[in-house]
Amino acid sequence: MKGDPMNPTTPMPATHSPATLYILLDAVRCWAAARRRRRPAMAQLHLRLRRYGCEQLSPALDSLLRLGEQVTGHGLRTGRGPRLSEDENLLIDLLQARWTGPVPYACSDAIACAFCYAVRSTQILLAQALEGRRGAASLSIRDANPRHC
Template identity: 35%
Template sequence: MSRHFTPPTPEATAVTAILIDAARCWREARDSGQSVQPCLSRTLDRHDCAILAPVLDSLCLFYEAALERPMTVGDAFNVSDDEHLLLGLVDGSRPRQCLACTQDVSATLACAVCSTRIMLMLTLGDPSARRLQ
């Protein structure tokens, strides 16, 4: 049986790569005691979006607070459950209520997710506007 699906748009693929690379960089910097934002800036520069370092630093910080434990990241061959959840929170496919955190932490994470969405759109452009051109 064959299944038909719509392939992901280049924008969606780029956002996924940016978020995964940023989360892994953030985790490595935190674990090694490095300053997070300079590490994020270097990592994000490969995607031509180093300006996202502060917003992604905040997103990961508040996401980890909502998890109430360190975020687990995958490797070159696997995306972790935490990374999948983070992607779902940013793309809107997972509600923030899926985390068992306090209302205050949930509200703070929601703000970080909204800020991230806005900055991704401003940095990468509005995909719907590109389809109209």
């Protein structure tokens, strides 16, 4: 057997840079706005992440957010501007491996387990797509338009 999924060999992510957190938050809010407007959320997410050169995160982030809604039993709640919602804070804490307690869930154990794997997959992809390209022009937040979605 190649590796234990509960004890991965990939190191846990370090604290993400402010630019990475901004990109993540921008993408999450775009996804949530698309869902509220009954637009194709993954397509909107892909377009938003393409601005930063990390559209490959779209499927993983879409899956994580959809599973997150099933886990919490409600639609993703977002904040405005610099003010973060509880859901956004939880997501950031999970992705930075800062969450110390169990995640309360209102779903089956199988969905909760899938959510845990989605968190880990997204951590790895964030590290590969964003943190590895810290100095790249694609990480610029100057072109972000929060009213786009």
